Amino acid sequence: MNYTVTLSRLRACAAAVAVLGLSGCATTANNPQDPLEGYNRAVFSFNDAVDRTVLKPTATAYKKVVPGFAQTGVNNFFGNLSDAWSSVNNLLQGKGEDGATDFGRFALNSTFGIFGLLDIASEAGMPKHNEDFGQTLGKWGVPSGPYLMLPLLGPSTVRDTAALPADFAGDVWKYKEPTNWRNIGAGVRVVDKRASLLDASSLMEEAALDRYEFLRDGYLQRRQSQVYDGDVPRQADDADAGDANSQVVPQPVSPDKK
């Protein structure tokens, strides 16, 4: 399967979903952080269907069948590649020490960690960070904008979606030749990621009354927490809750005074 064919299939899928989604736009948006709720819900159902039929079973089988050390190796390998981009982003955010640590992790694990299969940097006490260009933009003051559910890629925000091209460019694996290795690797990475989220997703099944809302609200808070590295400035808590939709994320860039 060649890369361009997959890409055009992906585009076709996205177009189909967009058409489906627009029909859902008639729903009144009652959450200020989610003006595109109709569209988002449609994409969510699509993603959910793909997850249920393809991704989750694959990830479950992967987790059960593939030996533990191999799973750890895969996880470490791709984690190592992402450390390189995290390092760049940390530096862009002015966090010199964290940036240097991530670069150190990448250097150490790529060499003594045998191309990243072993995570000796963590054992050496070098903490792992998880930075991407969306967080960098957030740190620079760009508000997240409305919640946006992307086909296949999952929850995002307008800002983070705009940052995706940068993240793709910074993805070391993208430059891997030949193409089949790159695609296989990309597939394995997705399955590995899904496998590490299996426990969290079953928890969400139990805890959430409405999975779409639960995912949205949890995701937006988590994203905010990532931008602030866990130190989100606390909003004045509405003790008697004057407004049920208290803002956790900053207002969208262009207030929708339609």
Next chain:
Amino acid sequence: MKPVMQMFAAAAATVAFSTSVFAAPSAEAPDALVKRISAEVIDSVKADKDIQGGNRNKIMELVNSKILPYVDAPKMTQQAAGRHWRTATPEQQQKLTQEFRTLLVYTYAGALSTIKNETVEFKPMRSSPADTDVEVRSQVNVSRGEPITLNYRLSKGDQGWKIYDVNVLGAWLVETYKSTFNSEISKSGIDGLIKRLADRNAQLASKPLAAPAK
């Protein structure tokens, strides 16, 4: 009341009063409290094969006895319900609190059953001794991936410190439920929300807890 009884009552009251006054200074600090119950629960789970095998009743009992006494469920429910809380009758408030608390217990029990060999690391607390509302921050070190942030918000009442919100991976529980509560109440009223929670709890009660994957 007969004079003797009155004296008795006064004496009892004085003893009770003085005990509570003397007890106050020795009240546990919030981070010590969270550390303690956290350690107790994790140790219990790791030591008990039954719990690791997914014995739901045992886990529920553990949660009910070791954790629930320190959770301020009414406050959590009130915050999640937001402005709708005031429109609820006391009976509705009580039922809602009960169902929400049960849901949280089931969810927490589900999370506990997946503990294998994770460790919890507490971060230094950033608050002054005079604060009555604090945040205790910790992280769970897992074998695969980055550590999971786990923070607690506690407030000091007359029964000591109680947890009223929990943060996992950056998302506060109360905040995450707020919008679900709001849309459910807007759609079918507070009774509709209570029923929805009750149905979910009934469903969870009959579902067997999955034994943790290897």
